[in-house]
Structures are given as C-alpha cells and as structure tokens.
Amino acid sequence: MSEISTESSGGKKGKKKSKKVSTRIDFTPMVDLGFLLITFFMLTTTMIKPQTMEIAMPSKDKVPEEEQTKVKASRAITIILEKNNEVYYYEGTRENDIDPKVNKTDFSASGIREFLIKRNYDVMVKVEELNKEKARTEMKQEEYDKRKNEIIADKKAPIVLIKATNDASYRNLVDILDEMAICNIGRYAIVDITEYDIELLKSVTI
Amino acid sequence: MPKVKVQRKSTAIDMTAMCDVAFLLLTFFMLTSNFTQKEPIQVSTPSSISEIKIPETDIMTILVENSGKVFFGLDGQPERKEMLKNMGELYSIEFTEKEYKDFSLINIFGVPIEQMKNFLSLKPSDRDLKENALGIPADSLNNQFKSWVKAARLAEPKARIAIKADQGTPYPVIKNLMNSLQDLNENRYNLITSLEQNPDKLKTSE
Numbered sequence: 001m002s003e004i005s006t007e008s009s010g011g012k013k014g015k016k017k018s019k020k021v022s023t024r025i026d027f028t029p030m031v032d033l034g035f036l037l038i039t040f041f042m043l044t045t046t047m048i049k050p051q052t053m054e055i056a057m058p059s060k061d062k063v064p065e066e067e068q069t070k071v072k073a074s075r076a077i078t079i080i081l082e083k084n085n086e087v088y089y090y091e092g093t094r095e096n097d098i099d100p101k102v103n104k105t106d107f108s109a110s111g112i113r114e115f116l117i118k119r120n121y122d123v124m125v126k127v128e129e130l131n132k133e134k135a136r137t138e139m140k141q142e143e144y145d146k147r148k149n150e151i152i153a154d155k156k157a158p159i160v161l162i163k164a165t166n167d168a169s170y171r172n173l174v175d176i177l178d179e180m181a182i183c184n185i186g187r188y189a190i191v192d193i194t195e196y197d198i199e200l201l202k203s204v205t206i
Numbered sequence: 207m208p209k210v211k212v213q214r215k216s217t218a219i220d221m222t223a224m225c226d227v228a229f230l231l232l233t234f235f236m237l238t239s240n241f242t243q244k245e246p247i248q249v250s251t252p253s254s255i256s257e258i259k260i261p262e263t264d265i266m267t268i269l270v271e272n273s274g275k276v277f278f279g280l281d282g283q284p285e286r287k288e289m290l291k292n293m294g295e296l297y298s299i300e301f302t303e304k305e306y307k308d309f310s311l312i313n314i315f316g317v318p319i320e321q322m323k324n325f326l327s328l329k330p331s332d333r334d335l336k337e338n339a340l341g342i343p344a345d346s347l348n349n350q351f352k353s354w355v356k357a358a359r360l361a362e363p364k365a366r367i368a369i370k371a372d373q374g375t376p377y378p379v380i381k382n383l384m385n386s387l388q389d390l391n392e393n394r395y396n397l398i399t400s401l402e403q404n405p406d407k408l409k410t411s412e
Contacts, residue, residue, distance in 0.1 A: 027225045034229050037232050038228060050399070050400070051260070052258050052396040053397040053399050054256075054396055057394075058393065164377045167376075169376060171375075174399055175254075181254075
C-alpha cells in the first residue's frame, strides 16, 4: 500500500545525488483513526434535545370568593380520564336536578379531538387563517404568538376541566394536554376528581 | 497478432480526500455533541406535538419510573454540592469533603437521605445496580422529594423543573408529585415528551 517511491538512485558516475524521497504519505491509518473517533462521537451523542411541554398549575394560595372566576356552565367541558385509555366527557354541570349526559370516547382523532374541535370550531378556523397568513407574509413569531393568544382567549371558547381517576396513567394526562394544544383550547385546568364525578361515572359504566 | 497487454494499475488510492471527509465529520460531531447522560433507569416518555426544546443548563430533573420510584438530579457540580449541604443541614447529616465530591459527580440519584452516606461509599459502578435504585420517598409521611426540591431551589434559584416520567406511570404518583411541587409554590414546570407529528387539524373535523 505504501507509496514511498523506490526511484532507483543508481548512481551514474558517482555523482552525489541527494536521495529524493516522495512527499506522499500513506493516509490510511489516519483515516482509520478519523472514522474510529467519528464512531465514538456518534454513539455517545444525543443529537435531539428532548421535547418538553410547559405547564402552569394554579398556586395553592386561596383566592377569595369574590375574586374567583366563575366558569359559565355553558362553556364548561369536563373530561374524565379512566383506566384502559378511556375518556369520558360531559358538558356543563348539574342543572335543575338533571345530570349532564356523560359520553364515552377515546384518544383517537375521531374521539375526543373531534368533539373538542366541534366545540371550538370558531377558534380553530381563526387560528387556521392566522397560520395561512403567517405562511404568506413574513410575520414575526412574537406577533404570531400575540395574535394567537388573543384568538384563543375568546370569550365564547370552551373551558376544559381535566380530571383523572386513579386508574389513569401519565400518558393519558400528556395525551389530553396534547389535545388541548391541538384543538387550541386556551383555558384548561387539571383538577382533582370529585365525588359527584365518580357517581356520574358509575351510572355510565354499569 | 500481438498479445493485448492489460495495463496494470496501481491499487493504491489516494486517501487524502477520504481523510478530509472523515475529519470534517469528526469536527462536526465533536462540536454538536453533548454526551448522553447516564440515568439509573430507562423511561419511555409519552409523545406529544409540543416542539419546545428544553434548555440544557440549570435544570432540575425529576425522573419517575413506572413503578412510581422517583429520582432526582440537578445540573452543575457546584450546585449539587450546595444542594447536598442544604439537605445535610435539614436532616442533620454531616458529609465529608470526599462525599461532597462524589455526590457532585452523580447525575441523577434515587436513594433515601438516610442511605446517602452508604450509597456514596459504593464504587461508581455499583451505584447503578438495580438494588441501589431505591427511589426517593415522596409520600406525605416522609416527603424527602419535597426537601430535595427545596434544597435544589436554594442552591440554584433559577433552575427549571423538568418531569421525565414513564408513560405507564399511574396518575396518583404524578398527582402526588404535582401536589408536592404546588406546596412549594413551584407552579411552572416542564413535562419531557418525545416528538409526535402534529396532525392536520381541520381535516380531521371534516
């Protein structure tokens, strides 16, 4: 392999000729070394930074009664996460001694997402228009975020209460938070499940 | 007829170009790499459409195994030392200088504080053993997890909290952690997820 030339320096007439050594070096070992190091770095690196979901929980400080924001019953949607990835939801609350109708669904695109999109259709359309506008014009990210937040904070948009039973898994929680992002739900909260909800669930599951 | 002479070519290839490529790639990997952090347990995070990247520095990692064991880690060696000092004061345990040093090299740990001394005296290779991954007690009777977060917050006031939980973790475990964080007035945190494609939103509604 090596290419060190073997020029015959057969001395003609005894003239002292300095031996010409080729400057070419065999690079093969260096390439080997290079690729070895590449392999090492490739195996030890994490190229992708993990994704994260930001979540803000309410603080524990007690808010005085008059400052509490009351959720209008017509805007409220309660989603209950059950075992085996089951999702139950109902709209509004108990009114005139009539329990709200509890529906059963799942995490597929035609499940809870379809329902939320239907309820939040006006906001969805507006956000879609904003997305198109962003693609067309060179809108700055800050402006986009600002306008999106304005749309999402719509006064008629639904407010979602997420309640998880003890049988739900962490994945269900992340999935439902994801649906909130997909369906552009501006206001949602993770709330502890109440006795009333458990009773309601029982009436459906049996 | 004269014989057709097959011209013999030298099999030696010029390796210089290949060497260039190898080292170019090597440089790339060296510059972009951040080494995979060793974690005592493997968790598979749930996927979400969120595309926010997590910052690399100033991070408190809470690792939750699906059995409910909790592990804790803080970024930065001086901060870790400071955190252990705070913890030692709280539980009145004296640590030696060597133990501080050993502790500051541990990325993520999961041992009750009573066994911390014992844990630190182990060989680094033994620390990763299954039987040493005990988890930090986080129940309401003995909530050391809360103390760790508090100690970490004192050591690094601007650290962000990231929860990295297995997707099969039961909800009560997560709820307990969230309640502990809420007690400490830590209301903003990140949930680490893996990437999932954002579905075409309006199409699904049609």
